[in-house]
Amino acid sequence: MPDIPLEIFQSLLFFIPAFIANPGAVITGGHFPIDFGKKFVDGKRIFGDGKTWSGFFGGVASGVIFGLIIYALLVVLNLHIGNFSSTITGAIGVLITMSAGSLLGDMVGSFIKRRIGIERGGKGSLLDQWPFVLMAFLILFIFERQFFMTYYGDIVGLITILVITPPLHRAVNIIGYRMNKKDVPW
Numbered sequence: 001m002p003d004i005p006l007e008i009f010q011s012l013l014f015f016i017p018a019f020i021a022n023p024g025a026v027i028t029g030g031h032f033p034i035d036f037g038k039k040f041v042d043g044k045r046i047f048g049d050g051k052t053w054s055g056f057f058g059g060v061a062s063g064v065i066f067g068l069i070i071y072a073l074l075v076v077l078n079l080h081i082g083n084f085s086s087t088i089t090g091a092i093g094v095l096i097t098m099s100a101g102s103l104l105g106d107m108v109g110s111f112i113k114r115r116i117g118i119e120r121g122g123k124g125s126l127l128d129q130w131p132f133v134l135m136a137f138l139i140l141f142i143f144e145r146q147f148f149m150t151y152y153g154d155i156v157g158l159i160t161i162l163v164i165t166p167p168l169h170r171a172v173n174i175i176g177y178r179m180n181k182k183d184v185p186w
């Protein structure tokens with residue numbers, strides 16, 4: 001019989017790096033717009049000044065570093081959950097894939113926001129909250145199939161993450177706003 005609480009715990013634990021990539025991008029971001037200031041065919045910015053190379057790479061680095069801390073803790077505690085902690089190079093591959101996927105999804109959200117006329121920094125609601133999750137999963141499915149199938153293949157963990165992300169995203173952004181890291185609480 002599958003242990004549902006443990007499965008959900010694992011799914012959440014291993015998705016933390018994809019979450020961390022976003023505040024990581026807020027801290028390191030703001031330099032060198034990914035779209036180089038270029039406009040799309042509709043005359044609006046492709047992504048806007050909120051998506052930068054410094055945020056992208058800083059966000060990926062944050063996700064990888066945070067993930068390696070989780071990895072190290074699992075090793076120290078001698079908890080080898082599934083195949084995540086089998087090799088360090090394997091773990092790094094998963095962490096880069098997941099963090100980059102998360103920030104690519106964040107860019108997709110911004111791309112759609114610009115197309116429907118929401119300015120950079122404007123409230124996107126689910127467009128701020130779901131694309132990064134969905135893209136992280138899609139990229140993991142494509143490039144880290146074994147990891148994806150082990151922890152998210154049965155859909156339970158995936159659905160759990162989709163459900164908790166909007167309130168979690170909101171809470172983190174309110175904290176970022178109060179810490180003066182963000183101009184708006186969303």
Ligand code: CTP
Nearest residue numbers: 025026029030050051052055056110120121122
């Ligand atoms: N950020 C960045 N590069 C990224 C992602 C985020 O530099 N790839 C930084 C930007 O300074 C951005 C801040 O993190 O303003 C907050 O991220 P987010 O809320 O995703 O961007 P917004 O400014 O709200 O822009 P958008 O409307 O396009 O989502």
Ligand code: MG
Nearest residue numbers: 121122128186
């Ligand atoms: Mg925003």
Ligand code: K
Nearest residue numbers: 106109127128
């Ligand atoms: K966003």
